[in-house]
Amino acid sequence: MSNPVHIARNDPARLVLEGLHCVKHASRFGARLGGLWSDRPQEVLALARRLAPDLVPLLEAHLEVVSEAVFAGFCPRPPETRLLTVAEKPDYRLADIGRGPVVLLDRPRHPGNLGAVIRVAAAADAAAVCCLDGVDPWSAASLRGAAGLHFALPVLSLSELADFDRPLVALDDAGEPLGTAGLSRDAVFAFGSERDGLSDELRGRAARTVAIPMRPGVSSLNLATAAAVLLYALARGTGQAGPAPT
Ligand SMILES: C[S@@+](CC[C@H](N)C(=O)[O-])C[C@H]1O[C@@H](n2cnc3c(N)ncnc32)[C@H](O)[C@@H]1O
Structure with missing residues (x-):
């Protein structure tokens, strides 16, 4: 599998967002997200139900489960909540x-x-x-x-x-x-x-x-x-x- 997170990290027009809080706020404030990955989906969903219920439908619809090794390849220093997304970088003026x-x-x-x-x-x-x-x-x-x-x-x-x-x-x-x-x-x-x-x-x-x-x-x-x-x-x-x- 090509590494979409690695590609995004090297793309000046995109951002990699790590952890539930980043993904939650990005989603709430209109970020254009391009994928959601976790190697511990149950943990992420349980936390989202508790702290960010508005994120649950998005996770249930789009969360892609990957192995621990693949997740480590996406993110060598993983966030506490093992969730990653890629977003378009806003072009503020x-x-x-x-x-x-x-x-x-x-x-x-x-x-x-x-x-x-x-x-x-x-x-x-x-x-x-x-x-x-x-x-x-x-x-x-x-x-x-x-x-x-x-x-x-x-x-x-x-x-x-x-x-x-x-x-x-x-x-x-x-x-x-x-x-x-x-x-x-x-x-x-x-x-x-x-x-x-x-x-x-x-x-x-x-x-x-x-x-x-x-x-x-x-x-x-x-x-x-x-x-x-x-x-x-x-x-x-x-x-x-x-x-x-x-
Ligand atoms: C950590 S402080 C910088 C301290 C630095 N050694 C200095 O000489 O100003 C970082 C910035 O926070 C703001 N800041 C920190 N304490 C402040 C205070 N008591 N009143 C106003 N601004 C403060 C200032 O803009 C300051 O430049």
Whole structure:
């Protein structure tokens, strides 16, 4: 049997999604899936009945059972839930970005962390996640970290700062405290790299800089945690001047 997963891994227009959560979110958010494989179908179906009943009809109709050896050939580092699919990679454009906060990551270094940002951005109904250089947001580790939520909002890689036509707000511990700053939700919120923080260029271009208050002695929050705090403050209306959105 030719290896469809291996072929997809080498195809820039396709993605391999690993594990139940990735497949679940991809399916819920409209991904075009091209096959489903498992070497432990009963385990996968039992978990889906418990955690994602909406996925069960799809699995019952399309899950292809393969041997353990074939599955290992598809996926040398198998996910905990032994389920794989192949999806068309969305071709997001800047023009796809709607209203709401845009998360801009400046040279993110850790794919899992980047995935966690995408996951919380999807949960908080952000408009997009854009990466300015840094690691590939479409890597297997990032897809796993995001639990497949790349299909829930535009995710873009940029090689230079785009003209978003919205205010740019920098997140940095030296800024004005979040909560006192009247922030528009329809802004671009820039977060720095895990090790180096924000570039001088982004700091210089930001209309304002906002800090999430921390206890003295704590140097910074994890990147995804900082994004979560900001996005939920915006969603609840506690980071902005106007009333909370309904
Ligand atoms: C792990 S931190 C980077 C720490 C880095 N050593 C530095 O010098 O900024 C990653 C990014 O998360 C955001 N961040 C972390 N803690 C923050 C805080 N308390 N207030 C605002 N932004 C924060 C910033 O954008 C920061 O660049």
